Amino acid sequence: MSGFRDRARTALADPLLQKALRNVPRGFIAKRAKAKAALPEFEQLREEASALKAFTLDNLDTFLATFVERAQTSGAKVHFASNTEEANRIVIDILKKAGVHLVAKGKSMISEETELNTALQRAGMEMVETDLGEYIIQLRDEKPSHIVAPAIHLSRREIEPAFRQAHTELPSDRQLVEKEDFVAEARSILREKFRTADAGITGANLLIAETGSTVLVTNEGNGDLSSTLPRIHVVLASIEKVVPTLEDATTILRLLARSATGQEITSYTSFFTGPRRPGDVDGPEEMHIVLLDNGRSEILAGPFSDILKCIRCGACLNHCPVFGAVGGHAYGGVYPGPMGEVLAPALHGIGKVSDIVDACTMCGRCAEVCPMGIPLPSLIRRWRMEAFRQAQVSPVQRLGLKVWAWLARHPHLYALAMRIAMPLLKFALRWKELLRRIPGLSAWMAERELPPPQGRTFTAMWKAARRKRP
Amino acid sequence: MSHAPHKGETVALFVTCLVDAMRPSVGFAAVRLLEHAGFCVEVPEGQTCCGQPAFNAGDEEDARDVARRMLDIFAPFDAVVAPSGSCAGMVRRHYPELFAGTPDEERAKALATKTFELCEFLHRHDASPLLRKWEGGPVAWHDSCSSRRELNIHEAPRALLRRIPGLELVELSDPEACCGFGGLFSVKLPEISTRMATDKAQDVRNSGATTLVGPDMGCLMNIAGRMSRLGMNIRVLHVAELLAGMTGSGIGENAA
Amino acid sequence: MTDGKDILARIRAARAGDPEAASRLLAEHPHGTIPAMARPADPAAALALFREKAQAAGATLAEVRSRQDVPDAVAEFLQRHGLPRELRVGRIDPAMPWETADLKVVVGAAEAADRTGFAEAFRGIAETGTLMLVSGPDTPTSINFLPENHVVLLRVRDIVGCYEEAWNALRADFGTSVMPRAVNWITGPSRTADIEQTLVMGAHGPKRLHILLLREGEETGG
Numbered sequence: 001m002s003g004f005r006d007r008a009r010t011a012l013a014d015p016l017l018q019k020a021l022r023n024v025p026r027g028f029i030a031k032r033a034k035a036k037a038a039l040p041e042f043e044q045l046r047e048e049a050s051a052l053k054a055f056t057l058d059n060l061d062t063f064l065a066t067f068v069e070r071a072q073t074s075g076a077k078v079h080f081a082s083n084t085e086e087a088n089r090i091v092i093d094i095l096k097k098a099g100v101h102l103v104a105k106g107k108s109m110i111s112e113e114t115e116l117n118t119a120l121q122r123a124g125m126e127m128v129e130t131d132l133g134e135y136i137i138q139l140r141d142e143k144p145s146h147i148v149a150p151a152i153h154l155s156r157r158e159i160e161p162a163f164r165q166a167h168t169e170l171p172s173d174r175q176l177v178e179k180e181d182f183v184a185e186a187r188s189i190l191r192e193k194f195r196t197a198d199a200g201i202t203g204a205n206l207l208i209a210e211t212g213s214t215v216l217v218t219n220e221g222n223g224d225l226s227s228t229l230p231r232i233h234v235v236l237a238s239i240e241k242v243v244p245t246l247e248d249a250t251t252i253l254r255l256l257a258r259s260a261t262g263q264e265i266t267s268y269t270s271f272f273t274g275p276r277r278p279g280d281v282d283g284p285e286e287m288h289i290v291l292l293d294n295g296r297s298e299i300l301a302g303p304f305s306d307i308l309k310c311i312r313c314g315a316c317l318n319h320c321p322v323f324g325a326v327g328g329h330a331y332g333g334v335y336p337g338p339m340g341e342v343l344a345p346a347l348h349g350i351g352k353v354s355d356i357v358d359a360c361t362m363c364g365r366c367a368e369v370c371p372m373g374i375p376l377p378s379l380i381r382r383w384r385m386e387a388f389r390q391a392q393v394s395p396v397q398r399l400g401l402k403v404w405a406w407l408a409r410h411p412h413l414y415a416l417a418m419r420i421a422m423p424l425l426k427f428a429l430r431w432k433e434l435l436r437r438i439p440g441l442s443a444w445m446a447e448r449e450l451p452p453p454q455g456r457t458f459t460a461m462w463k464a465a466r467r468k469r470p
Numbered sequence: 471m472s473h474a475p476h477k478g479e480t481v482a483l484f485v486t487c488l489v490d491a492m493r494p495s496v497g498f499a500a501v502r503l504l505e506h507a508g509f510c511v512e513v514p515e516g517q518t519c520c521g522q523p524a525f526n527a528g529d530e531e532d533a534r535d536v537a538r539r540m541l542d543i544f545a546p547f548d549a550v551v552a553p554s555g556s557c558a559g560m561v562r563r564h565y566p567e568l569f570a571g572t573p574d575e576e577r578a579k580a581l582a583t584k585t586f587e588l589c590e591f592l593h594r595h596d597a598s599p600l601l602r603k604w605e606g607g608p609v610a611w612h613d614s615c616s617s618r619r620e621l622n623i624h625e626a627p628r629a630l631l632r633r634i635p636g637l638e639l640v641e642l643s644d645p646e647a648c649c650g651f652g653g654l655f656s657v658k659l660p661e662i663s664t665r666m667a668t669d670k671a672q673d674v675r676n677s678g679a680t681t682l683v684g685p686d687m688g689c690l691m692n693i694a695g696r697m698s699r700l701g702m703n704i705r706v707l708h709v710a711e712l713l714a715g716m717t718g719s720g721i722g723e724n725a726a
Numbered sequence: 727m728t729d730g731k732d733i734l735a736r737i738r739a740a741r742a743g744d745p746e747a748a749s750r751l752l753a754e755h756p757h758g759t760i761p762a763m764a765r766p767a768d769p770a771a772a773l774a775l776f777r778e779k780a781q782a783a784g785a786t787l788a789e790v791r792s793r794q795d796v797p798d799a800v801a802e803f804l805q806r807h808g809l810p811r812e813l814r815v816g817r818i819d820p821a822m823p824w825e826t827a828d829l830k831v832v833v834g835a836a837e838a839a840d841r842t843g844f845a846e847a848f849r850g851i852a853e854t855g856t857l858m859l860v861s862g863p864d865t866p867t868s869i870n871f872l873p874e875n876h877v878v879l880l881r882v883r884d885i886v887g888c889y890e891e892a893w894n895a896l897r898a899d900f901g902t903s904v905m906p907r908a909v910n911w912i913t914g915p916s917r918t919a920d921i922e923q924t925l926v927m928g929a930h931g932p933k934r935l936h937i938l939l940l941r942e943g944e945e946t947g948g
Contacts (some may be wrong), residue, residue: 004659005658005659005661008659008661008662009661012662012665038563065680069643075471090633178550278717281545282644284510321648321650321666322659322662322666325662325665325666326662358655358658358659358661359659360652361615361648361650361651361652361653361654361655361666362526362615362616362617362652362653362655363619363648364615364619364620365615365619365648367619367645368619378567381525381526381528384526384527384528385528385529385530386528387528388527388528388529389528391549393527397527397654397658398529401523401524401527401529401532402532404519404523404524405521405532405533405535406522407518407538408519408521408536409518409536410517410540411515411516411517411518411539414518418490418491421491422492429561440657443656443657443658443660443694444656444657444660446660446664447660447661447664447696447699448491448660448664448667448692448695448696448699449694449695449698449699450691450695451492451691451694451698451721451722451724452693452722453491453492453493454492454493454494454495456494457490457491457494458485458489458490458494458497458498459485459490459517461494461498462494462497462513
């Protein structure tokens with residue numbers, strides 16, 4: 001299995017990917033900055049959202065139980081799943097019982113986490129992703145590379161063959177040049193799917209305890225079609241998505257789109273409460289809500305619980321220089337970027353993903369833009385501590401740190417070592433090939449010069465100057 | 471940050487390990503600037519490193535052991551000044567966290583409140599640059615991430631630089647972007663680090679600047695190293711050197 | 727499979743919490759900071775803000791003076807965009823004489839062949855130019871999403887400043903903690919930026935959103 005560094009190298013060497021990634025700053029970063037600047041209360045809302053989510057997590061049992069009770073009152077069926085296998089089994093059971101053949105699916109990170117698509121396929125069901133980005137990814141048999149913009153790593157040059165290969169019912173000489181061409185084609189193809197789907201599966205951005213509602217935030221409207229037209233609607237959500245009241249949801253919604261896409265609000269924010277009511281002429285006959293734990297109740301008890309405040313806006317990804325350089329696939333999991341560096345080890349164990357917590361320069365830009373005030377670099381650093389404790393760090397690095405720390409605690413030896421090493425280094429830089437064989441220096445010097453030291457150390461020079469000038 | 475000594479009082483210089491080893495001229499520049507501002511400067515003996523490399527690598531125990539020495543060394547002083555946003559940020563923002571729940575917690579908090587980055591300290595005391603005239607072309611300022619985000623320093627270095635007659639200060643297009651140094655990051659993931667350094671180098675070149683200054687040796691060595699590999703002829707100096715008029719050879723230029 | 731008891735027990739073990747404070751919060755549902763811009767000084771300011779924001783989101787607006795005028799306004803919209811004079815509606819309102827404008831209306835849930843849907847908004851939220859629609863026997867949700875063109879009637883008096891006011895209006899009409907099956911906040915037409923980060927309108931939902939503002943005082947129905 002390749003590690004983060006190998007995947008990152010591949011990503012850096014992929015010119016199409018690099019071109020696509022250059023769109024990130026032009027798009028998300030500038031738009032978010034503009035949206036934030038236009039809302040003077042942004043910082044205040046951010047503090048309130050963080051505090052309300054902290055209170056929610058402190059009382060998650062009460063709010064979750066209330067959510068379940070009120071959702072059931074509205075006629076929804078609520079299912080709990082301890083882990084991903086259970087969640088998939090519950091969903092497949094629901095669909096089988098209802099005789100479902102075709103599923104129209106909205107974007108759901110939880111379904112990525114449970115690998116629901118594979119499970120549905122195995123169960124012999126046809127499932128079509130309806131979010132345009134997810135649809136493109138599905139056609140290419142890929143994973144999303146961004147939690148908000150799944151196909152951000154692709155350009156039209158890569159999407160065109162996927163469309164031509166999949167949509168054989170359309171004339172082969174049709175035009176697929178402009179972005180509008182692609183959107184129109186996907187729209188026409190997916191309309192038919194919405195019309196004939198027996199079930200819709202969507203995620204939920206929030207769950208509201210007060211009303212038992214699930215909240216869905218989209219721009220395309222695909223989630224609303226998936227949850228309105230088919231006779232079964234299944235909502236997949238993790239347990240920490242709950243907020244207490246409509247007002248609390250509102251506070252978070254004021255931050256979500258601004259942080260994600262720089263919109264004040266997305267085109268569609270929908271609140272679903274139960275199945276079709278008596279007299280209704282549309283809406284699903286059955287509404288199911290599957291609540292996934294998958295380790296979150298344990299995260300809640302530990303030092304990484306702040307990550308449960310995350311609302312999946314993607315701002316930390318968009319502002320992360322490492323994500324911007326290599327894209328989401330390099331992280332090798334469902335959740336990339338800073339939030340992924342904290343969440344993935346919490347879900348899978350640091351032993352399995354210890355290399356992704358190195359993918360951070362501690363620049364702090366993620367924490368600055370996080371609408372929920374999650375101290376991401378601190379949490380990433382904490383995972384590094386965990387990795388170090390569990391001996392997930394390479395012996396060379398460990399030894400290096402120990403030697404350095406020992407020296408740093410012995411100032412006379414340290415000063416002596418530096419006094420000898422620096423002139424040597426300065427001298428040795430004339431033979432760069434030699435230095436490139438030293439671990440650490442080799443990595444640095446592959447694509448950069450190592451600026452030569454001036455020669456003497458400050459400590460030595462200062463001492464000498466003091467002696468002259470009593 | 472309540473504690474701020476008055477002119478005539480003594481401040482301790484925290485040299486920092488990169489300045490000590492790689493570029494002592496920055497340390498001397500800092501001393502001159504502080505003395506020019508009316509302070510007595512002491513350089514307490516036995517300084518090594520603040521412990522940040524271990525801290526960011528997850529080696530909390532060694533970080534704490536190294537940091538504890540800092541608590542001892544700088545205890546007697548009213549203020550500690552470092553020519554580095556990264557090291558000052560480590561002390562101010564992370565020492566209280568590193569020593570939380572230990573017997574040294576209070577001492578760590580005390581050191582945190584009296585530790586300052588050089589530009590921030592000079593600006594606060596209305597110090598003026600020693601350099602009387604600049605004829606070296608447009609100067610770009612690089613905010614180090616720790617200076618900008620951990621210490622919230624934005625205006626201080628810009629204000630100081632603008633006080634130098636003849637100096638045209640230019641802003642980078644994305645001043646918030648990390649240069650890719652990140653301490654051990656640049657060694658562990660050098661390809662990504664290089665890509666980020668390239669972006670920064672290009673941003674500097676596109677700004678029209680002929681000189682780049684910044685508050686942190688780590689960033690500056692990274693950017694200078696990448697620039698010289700890319701064949702860009704842009705001088706890189708630590709801000710202390712420019713302010714003190716010690717503008718001899720830039721970082722990465724052969725001093726010999 | 728689990729009934730959730732074990733999960734809830736783990737959660738309870740993780741955090742002590744304050745059940746009383748939690749219940750109080752649910753009952754009192756206090757609001758957070760409402761941005762100053764979401765608190766227009768008077769109805770005229772609210773209307774102006776609603777217009778500005780809705781337009782910024784890509785919606786078009788027109789005014790009608792009474793329900794009787796709605797059919798003509800809809801016909802004009804259809805004509806402008808070269809659309810067939812057909813309309814999907816949730817109910818027949820006798821105050822809106824569709825036949826006078828030579829419009830063919832079909833009542834009920836939307837179908838794939840429908841080109842234009844007509845709906846009435848529960849509230850308009852000036853803060854972001856957002857329409858709030860609720861589902862019910864006369865207001866099927868599918869009309870809001872399936873047809874390519876969406877025409878929505880909004881009474882000017884139903885424009886509120888912020889989301890919170892809309893929630894309180896909903897509570898007043900439906901009862902505390904009771905929600906219609908679907909509440910839809912709609913802000914401009916459907917869009918996507920999934921291809922190369924460039925915005926394209928009309929992804930799956932309506933390509934056009936046209937809002938008819940019904941002036942207060944001059945209307946009779948309700």
